[in-house]
Amino acid sequence: MTSILPDTVNPATLLSGRFRPDQIPDLAGRVAIVTGGSAGIGYYDALALARANARVIIVSANEEHGTQAEADLNSALKDASSSGTVKWYGVDFGTLKDVDTLAKQLAGELDRLDILICNAGIGQAPFGLTNDGLGRHFGVNNLAHYVFTLRLLPLMKKTALSAPPTTVRIVMQSSEMHRMAPSTTKFASKEEINAPGDGAQLYGRTKLGLIYFARQLVKRHLADLPPDRPILVMSVHPGTVDTDVQKQWEESYGAIGKVLDVVTRKVGKSAAEGAEASLWAAVSTDIYEGNWKDYQAHYYSEAYGKPDQESKLAKDETIANNFWELCAKLTKEITGEELR
Numbered sequence: 001m002t003s004i005l006p007d008t009v010n011p012a013t014l015l016s017g018r019f020r021p022d023q024i025p026d027l028a029g030r031v032a033i034v035t036g037g038s039a040g041i042g043y044y045d046a047l048a049l050a051r052a053n054a055r056v057i058i059v060s061a062n063e064e065h066g067t068q069a070e071a072d073l074n075s076a077l078k079d080a081s082s083s084g085t086v087k088w089y090g091v092d093f094g095t096l097k098d099v100d101t102l103a104k105q106l107a108g109e110l111d112r113l114d115i116l117i118c119n120a121g122i123g124q125a126p127f128g129l130t131n132d133g134l135g136r137h138f139g140v141n142n143l144a145h146y147v148f149t150l151r152l153l154p155l156m157k158k159t160a161l162s163a164p165p166t167t168v169r170i171v172m173q174s175s176e177m178h179r180m181a182p183s184t185t186k187f188a189s190k191e192e193i194n195a196p197g198d199g200a201q202l203y204g205r206t207k208l209g210l211i212y213f214a215r216q217l218v219k220r221h222l223a224d225l226p227p228d229r230p231i232l233v234m235s236v237h238p239g240t241v242d243t244d245v246q247k248q249w250e251e252s253y254g255a256i257g258k259v260l261d262v263v264t265r266k267v268g269k270s271a272a273e274g275a276e277a278s279l280w281a282a283v284s285t286d287i288y289e290g291n292w293k294d295y296q297a298h299y300y301s302e303a304y305g306k307p308d309q310e311s312k313l314a315k316d317e318t319i320a321n322n323f324w325e326l327c328a329k330l331t332k333e334i335t336g337e338e339l340r
Contacts, residue, residue, distance in 0.1 A: 017277075017280075017303040017304035017305055018276060018303060019276040019277070019279055019280035019284060019303040019304070020276070021048050021051065021052075024049075024051075024279065025052065025283060025285050026052060027049060027052040027053050027054035027084070027114075027283065028054075028083060029053075030054045030055070030112075030114040030115065030163075030167070031054065031055045031056075031110060031112050031113050031114055031115070032046075032049045032054050032055070032056045032057070032113075032114060032115035032116070032117070033056075033057045033058075033059065033106070033113065033115070033117070033152070034046045034049070034056060034059070034117045034119055035058075035059045035060070035093070035117070035118055035119050035120035035145065035148065036058075036059070036060055036119040036120030036121060036173075037056070037057075037058025037059060037060060037069070037088075037117075037119065038058055038060040038062065038065045038066045038068075038069035038088065039060070039065060039069065040271045041119060041173065041238055041271050041274045041275045041278065042060075042120065042173075042275075043058075043069060043073070043271065044271050044272040044274070044275035045117050045119060045275045045278055045279060045282075046069075046073060046086055047073055047076060047086075049115065049279070049282070049283070050082060050084030050085060050086050051076075051077060051080055051082045051084060052082075052084065052283070053082055053083045053084045054084050054114075054115070055084065055085050055087075056073075056084065056085065056086045057086075057087050057088075057089060058070065058073075058086060058087070058088050058089070059088075059089050059090075059091055059102070060090065060091075060120060061090065061091065061093065061094075062090075063090050066088040066090055067088060069088060070086055070087060070088040073086040089102060092131065093120055093139075093140040093144040094130035094131050094136055094140050094144070095130070095131045095132065096130075096132050096139070096144060096147060096334045096335060097334065099144045099147050099148055100147050100151065100335050100337075102148075103148045103151035103152055104151055106151075106152065107151055107154065110155060112155070112158070112159040112162075112163070113152055113155045113156050113159055114156075114163055114168050114169075115168070115170075115171075115282050115283070116149065116152060116156065116169075116171070117170075117173065117278050117282055118148070118149065118170070118171065118172050118173060118210070119173040119278065120140065120141075120144075120145075121140060121141040121173070121203075121206065122136050122137050122140045122141055122203065122206075123199075123203055124177075124199045124203045125199050125203075126199050127196040127197060127199065129194070132334050133194075134190070134193065134194060134330065135193045135195075135202065137202040137203055137205070137206045138202075138205070138206055138209070141203075141206035141207075141209070141210070142206050142209040142210065142323075143327055143330055143331070145172075145210070145213070146213060146327040146331065146339075147331055147335070147339060149170065149213075149217065150221075150339050150340075151339075153217075153221060153231075156168055157225065157231065160229045160230065161226075161229050165228050165229060165230075165288075165289045166230060166232055166287060166289055166292045167283075168230075168231045168232070169231065169232040169233070169234070169282050169283070170214075170217070170231060170233045170234075171233075171234055171236060171278045171281045171282050172210040172211070172213060172214045172235035173210070173236065173238065173278055174207045174208075174210040174211050174214075174237060174299060175203075175207040175237050175238070176237045176301055177200065177203055177204040177207050178204055178205075178208040178210075178310065178311060178314055179204065179311045180200050180201050180203070181201065181204040181205040181208040181311075181313060182197070182201050182205065183313065185205050185208065185313065185319065186319055186322055187209065187212075187319055187323040187326050188322050189326070190329075190330065193326070208311075208313065209323050211235045211310055211314045212314070212319065212320035212323040213235075213323065213324075213327075214233045214234060214235040215297045215320055216320055216321070216323065216324045217233050217297075218233050218296055218297040219297070220324070220340075228289065230292055230296070232287065232292055232295060232296060233296065233297055234281040234295060234296075234297070234298055234299070234300060235298075235299045235300070236277040236278050236280075236299070236300050236301075236302075236303075237277060237299075237300065238269070238274040238275070238276075238277050238278065239269045239273070239274055239277070239302065240269065276303050277300065277302055277305075279303075280303035280304065281295075281300065281303075284303075286304075294307075295307070299314065324340070328340035
């Protein structure tokens with residue numbers, strides 16, 4: 001008998017759309033990359049994909065955490081009798097040349113890439129600079145993923161031509177925090193993204209950037225694909241999630257931040273529940289040949305959510321274009337090669 005009781009008592013989860021592990025199709029033969037896959041939401045993205053028999057690559061900066069995550073995930077897969085695998089690659093997303101090198105390495109090593117989940121990021125932490133001298137929120141959350149994605153895109157296009165229709169997908173881990181982006185956001189210059197500011201606003205601005213990135217990527221790079229062999233790109237909000245990223249509230253706001261940390265951990269989803277929206281966007285078979293255009297380039301605040309609910313600022317095409325041009329300019333400045 002099927003229980004009529006919910007599988008969670010968490011109000012944040014009960015009030016949002018669900019995409020459970022048993023809804024994930026068999027992913028045997030498919031390859032996925034999850035940035036930030038050694039902890040938090042990314043860890044559970046990787047686990048769910050690999051349990052469904054995918055070959056999963058996780059990318060993160062900390063070698064100790066990365067190798068331990070790889071070992072733990074593969075142990076869990078063995079216990080689950082899954083044919084999936086997980087392998088960790090290390091890179092500092094704050095060093096763009098290293099990101100570029102790894103992306104090119106993966107593009108050369110892999111024979112296919114079906115799923116890319118752009119999940120790694122700096123949370124609501126204080127302002128700081130990357131090794132490249134950029135505001136670290138923008139440098140890690142936005143620019144690194146811009147380069148990483150564009151380097152892997154030719155491989156994903158090749159995969160899309162032979163993979164089952166609508167199964168090649170890119171997911172941006174955005175957030176409802178995009179609404180915290182300053183109203184003055186223009187993405188018009190290096191000086192703008194290097195100006196110190198409130199951690200929540202800096203974080204929110206990068207989540208806004210990921211919504212722009214998804215839309216611009218479709219507009220600029222995917223229109224030439226056959227309509228029956230698309231690459232689907234979406235940005236999603238995971239919900240308020242209890243992960244170690246919440247510790248950055250205290251780092252940014254002191255005593256008030258400590259209270260926020262406690263509150264968000266009490267009411268927040270688990271990391272596994274937080275992974276549901278990105279997994280839905282990455283593999284749901286409810287998105288298929290007959291309706292994929294209804295989802296393309298949209299932002300969703302939950303699995304099975306309504307599109308076009310993002311902020312007015314997030315719908316600004318001029319600023320979205322600025323975002324892309326700034327990423328292209330800074331990529332050339334740092335790597336010596338224009339990538340657009």
